[in-house]
Amino acid sequence: MKNEKNSIKNQILKLKKLLKMHNYHYYILDDPIISDYEYDQLFKKLQFLECSYPEFLTMDSPTQKIGMYIDTTCKKIKHVMKMLSLDHVFHETEVINFDKRLHKLLNDLHDITYVCEPKIDGLAINLIYQNGVLKYAATRGNGITGEDVTENVKTIHNVPHILQGQGNEIPKFVEIRGEIYMSKNDFHILNNNFFRSLKNKTFMNPRNAAAGSLRQSNPKITAERNLDIFCYAIGQIDGYLSFNSQNEILDNLSKWGLKVNKEIKIVHGIYNCLDYYHNMLYKRSKLPYEIDGVVYKVNDFEQQKVLGFISRAPKWALAHKFPPQETITKILKIDFQVGRTGIITPVARLQPINIGGITVSNVTLHNMNEIEKKDIRINDHVIIKRSGDVIPIIVKVIKQNRLPNSKIFIFPSFCPCCGTNLEKNVNGIIIRCNNHLNCKAQIKESIKHFVSRKAMNIIGLGNEIIEQLISNNIINNIADIYYMSKEQILSLRKQGEKSSNKLIQSVKISMNTTLEKFIFALGIRGVGEITSKILVNNFGNLSKLMHISIVDLKNIKSIGPITADNIFTFFRNENNIEIIKRLISYGIRFSEQNLDNTKPLFKQIFVLTGILKTYCREEAKTKLQELGAIVTNHISKKTTFVVVGEKPGSKLEKANKLGIKILNEKEFLKKIKY
Numbered sequence: 001m002k003n004e005k006n007s008i009k010n011q012i013l014k015l016k017k018l019l020k021m022h023n024y025h026y027y028i029l030d031d032p033i034i035s036d037y038e039y040d041q042l043f044k045k046l047q048f049l050e051c052s053y054p055e056f057l058t059m060d061s062p063t064q065k066i067g068m069y070i071d072t073t074c075k076k077i078k079h080v081m082k083m084l085s086l087d088h089v090f091h092e093t094e095v096i097n098f099d100k101r102l103h104k105l106l107n108d109l110h111d112i113t114y115v116c117e118p119k120i121d122g123l124a125i126n127l128i129y130q131n132g133v134l135k136y137a138a139t140r141g142n143g144i145t146g147e148d149v150t151e152n153v154k155t156i157h158n159v160p161h162i163l164q165g166q167g168n169e170i171p172k173f174v175e176i177r178g179e180i181y182m183s184k185n186d187f188h189i190l191n192n193n194f195f196r197s198l199k200n201k202t203f204m205n206p207r208n209a210a211a212g213s214l215r216q217s218n219p220k221i222t223a224e225r226n227l228d229i230f231c232y233a234i235g236q237i238d239g240y241l242s243f244n245s246q247n248e249i250l251d252n253l254s255k256w257g258l259k260v261n262k263e264i265k266i267v268h269g270i271y272n273c274l275d276y277y278h279n280m281l282y283k284r285s286k287l288p289y290e291i292d293g294v295v296y297k298v299n300d301f302e303q304q305k306v307l308g309f310i311s312r313a314p315k316w317a318l319a320h321k322f323p324p325q326e327t328i329t330k331i332l333k334i335d336f337q338v339g340r341t342g343i344i345t346p347v348a349r350l351q352p353i354n355i356g357g358i359t360v361s362n363v364t365l366h367n368m369n370e371i372e373k374k375d376i377r378i379n380d381h382v383i384i385k386r387s388g389d390v391i392p393i394i395v396k397v398i399k400q401n402r403l404p405n406s407k408i409f410i411f412p413s414f415c416p417c418c419g420t421n422l423e424k425n426v427n428g429i430i431i432r433c434n435n436h437l438n439c440k441a442q443i444k445e446s447i448k449h450f451v452s453r454k455a456m457n458i459i460g461l462g463n464e465i466i467e468q469l470i471s472n473n474i475i476n477n478i479a480d481i482y483y484m485s486k487e488q489i490l491s492l493r494k495q496g497e498k499s500s501n502k503l504i505q506s507v508k509i510s511m512n513t514t515l516e517k518f519i520f521a522l523g524i525r526g527v528g529e530i531t532s533k534i535l536v537n538n539f540g541n542l543s544k545l546m547h548i549s550i551v552d553l554k555n556i557k558s559i560g561p562i563t564a565d566n567i568f569t570f571f572r573n574e575n576n577i578e579i580i581k582r583l584i585s586y587g588i589r590f591s592e593q594n595l596d597n598t599k600p601l602f603k604q605i606f607v608l609t610g611i612l613k614t615y616c617r618e619e620a621k622t623k624l625q626e627l628g629a630i631v632t633n634h635i636s637k638k639t640t641f642v643v644v645g646e647k648p649g650s651k652l653e654k655a656n657k658l659g660i661k662i663l664n665e666k667e668f669l670k671k672i673k674y
Contacts, residue, residue: 008049012056015046019062075148077138079126080175081235084143084309086295088319092274095296098318099270102298105307105315111269113299115246116276118263119319120230121207121290122181123214125153127231132163132170139214142618149214155223156180164257168241175235176258182210183288186226205358206290228289231258245299263287266299277320284322293321310611310646326385326395329353331378334365334409336416338441340449341525342432344415344422346371348394353384360384360392368411369429375399378407417441443477444470446523450478454529455521456510460503468492478521479582481507515542515590522580524570526563534558534630535567537603542590546571546580557605557638558630599628601671605638606631609652610645612665623672635660643668 019042043062050057089095102112124140137153138146153159163170182190187206213225231253233246243249247266254260263280267273273296280294298304298316307316330351337345346365353360363384365371375397376382383395415422415433417440422431433439447466451458458481469475474488484507489500513521519542520532527535538556539545548571553564570576606629612620620643621631635642635654642655643663655662663671 005053008053009056012046012049012053012061015042015049016061018042019046076141076145077126077128077136077148078145079138079143079235080128080173082143083124083126083140083146083177083235085313086317086319087313088293088321090321090323095274095277095318095320096270098296099273102303102307102316106303112303113266113268114270114273115250115297115299116265116267116273117232117295117297118261118280118287118291119293119295119321120179120181120261121205121292122179123207123211125149125178125180125229126235127153127159127176127178129163129171129174129176131172132165134159134161143616144619147215151219152214152216152222153180155219156227156229158229158259160257165255168239170256171237171239171241173236173238175237176231176253177233177235178229178231178258180210180214180227180229181289182206182213182225182227184290185288190225229259230261232260232264244301246297246301247299270296273320281322291322293319295319310613325355326383327353327355328381328383328398329360331376331380331382333378334376336412337364338415338417338433338439338445340442340445340523342434342436342439342442344412344431344433346409346411348376348382350384355384355386355392358386360386363392363394365394367429368431371409377402377409379403379405415439415441440470447475447478447481449523450521451481451510452521455517456513457517458503458510459506460499461506465489465492465495465503477579479579479586482511482583482586482588511586511588513588513590518542518588518590519545522570522576525566526560527567530632531559531563534632537628537630542580546577557603557640558632558634558636560636600673602628604629604640607633607635607639607642607651607655608645609642610648612643612645612668614665614669620668627672641671 022042046062050061089098099112103109106112126138126140126146127134128136128138134154135150136148137150137159138148140146154161184206187209190209209225210227213222213227216222216225232250234243234249234253241252243252250260250264263283265276267276273294277294280291284291296318298307304314304316307314309315331348332351333349335347335349337347339345345367348363348365350361350363365376370376374394376394377397380403381398381401383398384392385395386392411431413422414420415435418433418435418438420433420435420439422433424431433442436442444466447470448463450456451461451466461481466475469484469488469492472488472492474484475481486500486504489495489503490497495503516529516532516536519527519535520529534556535545539548548568550564550568553559553568554561556564559567601624606624608617608620608631615623624631632639635651635658637658639655639658639660641661641663642651643665644652645665652662
């Protein structure tokens with residue numbers, strides 16, 4: 001017995017020493033040598049031993065250092081009350097500072113009562129009930145207007161069509177806010193079914209599965225997906241009911257027959273909020289649904305009124321997000337992808353690992369500079385992080401574990417697709433294949449871009465079909481899309497009569513578009529949605545743009561010299577001109593914009609930074625565009641005005657350095673004649 005206890009004591013001492021060493025590397029050196037997951041396993045083991053043998057628990061144990069380890073084509077519905085976002089933080093000090101700000105605004109030293117809720121990783125929804133009957137359901141959308149998903153939401157078992165209660169217990173009108181999600185189990189079942197029926201096509205995570213299921217055109221499909229909901233708040237409400245607290249709202253939601261999360265708790269003081277956070281972080285893997293953090297809300301409505309809102313979020317609520325999940329794996333080899341513009345991107349093929357329920361086997365390395373900076377080699381062990389719980393990245397190489405057979409990566413000299421000599425840009429970071437017309441990888445990516453939703457929006461022309469069309473020599477460029485026949489589509493794998501008819505119809509529908517979408521779809525290097533709109537605002541029709549001189553292009557505000565050269569070169573390429581002529585001859589039409597130089601802000605370039613009280617960012621942008629202005633995200637010497645709201649970013653400093661005119665909100669409203 002004594003020997004056993006000595007063994008346990010030694011284990012605890014070793015674990016404490018090991019964890020303290022890892023804390024030093026992580027917090028002091030900013031150079032972790034194990035993943036968060038591995039650290040958590042050591043931490044949990046120590047917790048278990050100290051719990052089982054409390055006589056060996058000491059105050060210097062890492063388990064007693066509380067908080068040390070935690071560093072958005074269908075019908076639209078306008079929300080009566082805006083669906084706001086939440087400010088979010090990752091660090092406990094930010095949570096404590098949030099509490100201090102509230103105490104200062106309330107001028108009250110007493111502990112604030114908070115409602116703590118799990119932050120469900122799903123899709124925000126607004127349920128509209130009139131006289132107790134579900135009339136509409138809409139997604140969050142832009143916070144002002146959402147997508148109408150009423151019929152699909154009605155298939156969700158836990159969404160009542162009629163609220164429970166009688167008479168004055170039911171409001172005449174109420175907006176109920178909630179989160180639609182898919183359970184982990186139903187997600188795995190759905191993905192297994194997809195894998196068997198569609199080969200390798202699966203959803204990335206439960207949230208994507210829930211969003212895709214909710215937006216199905218056929219409600220029967222949604223009904224088969226077993227979606228669920230948690231309700232947590234009320235928007236606009238009209239009737240005899242009045243509430244004094246968030247807790248009263250939750251109680252009434254339950255009385256009305258709506259599902260409320262059982263993990264929600266009322267706590268007093270911010271440190272109890274942090275205890276709740278740690279508890280939910282520990283329970284996260286055991287929950288039947290995905291959460292990515294917790295939410296703290298001031299419970300008392302009178303205090304909420306005093307605290308108020310900023311334009312995009314309430315001051316009385318905060319999302320405390322969980323840290324990104326990390327783990328260690330091995331680089332098996334490094335391959336290359338050829339992008340639409342010919343850029344060669346290295347991709348690390350990994351020994352598959354599971355991070356937060358997602359299997360990760362590939363990581364994009366971006367460019368040669370990143371590989372050299374991180375000293376990434378084949379056969380290295382690396383820490384992988386899913387940034388924001390979505391995009392996997394290599395955080396660092398574990399050089400202490402580097403094997404003798406690790407291989408220094410050598411970038412190729414020839415295109416892996418067509419064999420053409422690769423060219424480096426001036427700083428040697430970007431390596432590109434310039435064989436645009438004959439490199440099948442670039443052709444494939446340009447077609448994918450052309451048919452995408454923000455471009456020509458050809459529904460049904462997905463990656464697999466595009467690859468088949470190219471490999472069978474049915475299409476070799478974007479114009480060929482409009483010349484392919486139904487018989488050719490039917491010859492492809494998994495293409496039947498119904499799907500072929502739908503694809504042909506979608507191609508025909510895409511013929512009626514706008515000039516700016518058409519320009520964007522052409523895939524001119526450096527020309528995104530905003531630049532496409534700028535070109536339309538300056539020239540009005542395609543013919544003028546195709547014959548513009550390089551001097552006139554470079555005189556356009558917000559278009560830099562490199563982009564101007566790209567545009568000029570594109571419209572001087574005979575193959576490009578031939579493709580455009582073929583597209584037009586097939587019947588593609590778009591409304592040619594007549595330039596209205598009578599608008600008060602015609603061609604003036606605005607950049608918005610910070611938070612405006614009168615308008616949200618999109619509303620302000622729309623108002624400026626209606627008055628003829630060009631709204632961009634980047635400041636340059638050509639910028640006319642920078643509009644500054646509360647909490648402006650680095651754009652304000654850059655504008656001051658460039659001597660650009662600054663407008664505060666009052667001056668901005670005067671400018672747009674608000």
